[in-house]
Amino acid sequence: MTASRLVERLLQTLPVLFGISVIVFLMITLTPGDPVEIMLADSRATPEQAEQLRRDLGLHLPLHERFLVFLGNAVTGDFGVSFFHRRPVIEVILERLPATIELTLAAMLLALAVAIPLGVAAAVKRDTWLDRALSAASLFGVSLPGFWFGILLILLFSVTLGLFPVGGRTPFDLEVARVSGFLLVDTLLAGRLDAFAAALRHLALPAVTLGLPTAALLARVVRSSMAEVLTSDYVLFAEAKGISRARVLLRHALKNALIPVVTVAAIETGSLLGGNMIVETVFGWPGLGRLVVESIFARNYPLVQAAVLLYAVTYVTLNFLADVAYTALNPKVRL
Amino acid sequence: MITRRTALLSGIGAAAAAASPAFGQARPREVRVGVATDVLTLDPANHRNRDTQNVIRNIHDGLLTRDADMAIRNEIAESWRQVDARTYEFRIRPGIRFHSGDMLSAEDIKFTFDRLVKPNAMGGQTSPRQGLLGPLEDTVVVDERTVRMVLREPWPILPAMLPFQEVVNRRHVERVGQEGMQSRPDGCGPFRLAEWRRGEAIILERFAEYYGGSPEIPPAGPAQVDRAIFRVIPENSSRIAALLAGEVDIVSELPASAMRQVEASRTAQVMRVNGTRTFFVAINNAKPPFTDLRVRRALNHALDKGAIISRILNNTATPLRGVMSPDAFAFNPDLPEYAHDVARARALLAEAGVPEGTEMVIDTVAALRELAEAIAALLSRTGLRVRAQVWEGAVLTPMWQTPERRRERDMFLTSWGNGALDPSDIMVPTLRTGGRGNTAGFSNAEVDRLLDAAETEVNPDTRARMYREAQRIVTEQAPWIFLWLPQDIYGVSRRIANWRPQADSRINLHRVRLAG
Numbered sequence: 001m002t003a004s005r006l007v008e009r010l011l012q013t014l015p016v017l018f019g020i021s022v023i024v025f026l027m028i029t030l031t032p033g034d035p036v037e038i039m040l041a042d043s044r045a046t047p048e049q050a051e052q053l054r055r056d057l058g059l060h061l062p063l064h065e066r067f068l069v070f071l072g073n074a075v076t077g078d079f080g081v082s083f084f085h086r087r088p089v090i091e092v093i094l095e096r097l098p099a100t101i102e103l104t105l106a107a108m109l110l111a112l113a114v115a116i117p118l119g120v121a122a123a124v125k126r127d128t129w130l131d132r133a134l135s136a137a138s139l140f141g142v143s144l145p146g147f148w149f150g151i152l153l154i155l156l157f158s159v160t161l162g163l164f165p166v167g168g169r170t171p172f173d174l175e176v177a178r179v180s181g182f183l184l185v186d187t188l189l190a191g192r193l194d195a196f197a198a199a200l201r202h203l204a205l206p207a208v209t210l211g212l213p214t215a216a217l218l219a220r221v222v223r224s225s226m227a228e229v230l231t232s233d234y235v236l237f238a239e240a241k242g243i244s245r246a247r248v249l250l251r252h253a254l255k256n257a258l259i260p261v262v263t264v265a266a267i268e269t270g271s272l273l274g275g276n277m278i279v280e281t282v283f284g285w286p287g288l289g290r291l292v293v294e295s296i297f298a299r300n301y302p303l304v305q306a307a308v309l310l311y312a313v314t315y316v317t318l319n320f321l322a323d324v325a326y327t328a329l330n331p332k333v334r335l
Numbered sequence: 336m337i338t339r340r341t342a343l344l345s346g347i348g349a350a351a352a353a354a355s356p357a358f359g360q361a362r363p364r365e366v367r368v369g370v371a372t373d374v375l376t377l378d379p380a381n382h383r384n385r386d387t388q389n390v391i392r393n394i395h396d397g398l399l400t401r402d403a404d405m406a407i408r409n410e411i412a413e414s415w416r417q418v419d420a421r422t423y424e425f426r427i428r429p430g431i432r433f434h435s436g437d438m439l440s441a442e443d444i445k446f447t448f449d450r451l452v453k454p455n456a457m458g459g460q461t462s463p464r465q466g467l468l469g470p471l472e473d474t475v476v477v478d479e480r481t482v483r484m485v486l487r488e489p490w491p492i493l494p495a496m497l498p499f500q501e502v503v504n505r506r507h508v509e510r511v512g513q514e515g516m517q518s519r520p521d522g523c524g525p526f527r528l529a530e531w532r533r534g535e536a537i538i539l540e541r542f543a544e545y546y547g548g549s550p551e552i553p554p555a556g557p558a559q560v561d562r563a564i565f566r567v568i569p570e571n572s573s574r575i576a577a578l579l580a581g582e583v584d585i586v587s588e589l590p591a592s593a594m595r596q597v598e599a600s601r602t603a604q605v606m607r608v609n610g611t612r613t614f615f616v617a618i619n620n621a622k623p624p625f626t627d628l629r630v631r632r633a634l635n636h637a638l639d640k641g642a643i644i645s646r647i648l649n650n651t652a653t654p655l656r657g658v659m660s661p662d663a664f665a666f667n668p669d670l671p672e673y674a675h676d677v678a679r680a681r682a683l684l685a686e687a688g689v690p691e692g693t694e695m696v697i698d699t700v701a702a703l704r705e706l707a708e709a710i711a712a713l714l715s716r717t718g719l720r721v722r723a724q725v726w727e728g729a730v731l732t733p734m735w736q737t738p739e740r741r742r743e744r745d746m747f748l749t750s751w752g753n754g755a756l757d758p759s760d761i762m763v764p765t766l767r768t769g770g771r772g773n774t775a776g777f778s779n780a781e782v783d784r785l786l787d788a789a790e791t792e793v794n795p796d797t798r799a800r801m802y803r804e805a806q807r808i809v810t811e812q813a814p815w816i817f818l819w820l821p822q823d824i825y826g827v828s829r830r831i832a833n834w835r836p837q838a839d840s841r842i843n844l845h846r847v848r849l850a851g
Binding site for chain 1: 365367375376381460461517532533534535536538562564566567568569570572573576577579580582727728729732733736
């Protein structure tokens, strides 16, 4: 893969992002419901005050002008001011983003840690009771509704057993200087192992709730990919050569079987980032997903636009990285 | 004797108490409140949000406050008097200190209220709370400890509205500016801000030099706990779990369906108080056949409110014959009642010439879907075909706002808050001709006259008489299907003492003690 190919591939993402920004802008703006009316609901504002607010928010301009303003500012990283926070959107989002990323990555690591051994085991023991049990379990896992599963975990592990906290990100008597915003990193930077452990305990249940359905999905991918690889000639050849079973599995088969898993995992990471508002709500996790949902209901246009654009960029980037990883893992594939 | 087994059987909460002291008991003097949403800002002048106000009101005090029974009490004000119909005078308690150490003076009172009511006084913006102070025109400093509030026109509910406004420190605002006010408050209330973990929690700590608050509400003095924490837990079930696990001590907006679970837990109990929000079905008074009084009365007779209150609302609402809460000023206890009587309803509809099978729609939002469907089903027993239609709030509210936009609509299940517990705060907007919340499009010359006269009447008895008369006419004219006043339900840990919910939904933590 040459550098010019890489740049070309990167440039191809630009029209996608432009298209998304058009769609995002139009969808939220054309959805019925006026942010000014929502903000002034139940208040005694006069029509003049409402008009003033409309001007303050830049909503008095015609649609196309607003879009150009949005686009022009977005390119420079300025997404305007959040209607109900009255602070720059980017500031509000950056405040919440690390919590969401931390939860997503934890969930994905957990999912991979569960999915790879189980998927391999199912493939190796194909058509045995183990394979069928794992297959049933993964079907169950994929079907788990997050809000229900999360609350069950809370009732068992927090209320009844008292092992994990019900929600939140840290205990309140714990103060750690914010450096990266990622608590697991910041606590280690501060050399506070107690705080690190506490943060980990807060992270456990949300990560399990978010990670298990993904684990179930990935386990199925690993199983089918591994099953295919195990019947290929080079594996048979390796076995015929008398290489140990473990070595054949880990060194020869797994490496190749993981190629589709990388793709799915990367795309799933994108979905987890954008799709964890339910888990964030159940566990009171101060992340971005919850903020976006609240903003949609309040027609907080700037925040929704910026956040969706951010999701889109992340998704596109992860896809791009998956492609790059794919070529690295499998020299037969080219960008 | 309680064995471990019976404790487990008696509910998960009890089990939590028996098995897991780990999260519950290692924090002796800290009270934690589980709330559904984070505060939007900590600037008392820059929001219109009740949850936000709940937190701010523990950091800041007001000129006046309310006790748990909703009586208006002095707070920063030591005394006040009405000089004439348009002028009120307040004498300020001496020796009040802000958290920064600055002393409070009459200048701060003037600054606070100017910032609230003068156009563009908030760094170029106008406070969204301006409307809550009606015709307040100016605040004048008389001397170091005395201010006068001057109104454009008489407004008898000024004292009832003042508990909603918190006093800020003028010098602090000048120091930190408009932006700084969003996150760095300097109040003179019982708690000062320790940390705001956005989206997660607000951590407050006891202000040792607090002047003590209203001496009329004992005990006065600094707060009884060292820290107060408002923790954001958006999901109802998680909030209840946190209460049962001992992680929070007070949760608001407890769903009626969770009351038994909390009561069974031994670690927590349910507390209830009449709210201030009147629920009703606004009938489109301008659209036939609702222009006919007999039809509106028939709808009121047709509805079995008792069934809905007992079966859906778990008996957590008080039925209303009219618009006002029984706790409010000038409540009329002698209103006629539209008794549940389907035969009478059918007869009235027939008299008005409404054929059987006429279709009607009740508009509402998703949160009220269950109620709207129950109401529609009960109304359909008259032979009408009534159904509920659910809309998103952002669409529905504007749709019912103006006569043109609601022309084709039939009924609207909605509610109106009356935090001031005064008819002026609910009857004028919802029932006066052209009122901003008059979704029914009700218009009655006599009601308008009474409401206008009462608005400027200084004698409280005369005012009350006018409002009672207006309530009688409204009930007789039946512009709405009168419904109920829901109670606010709280789950409260049994280690919390000296706290009870109050009708204005304030969560005042100044006097909370921890048992044991």
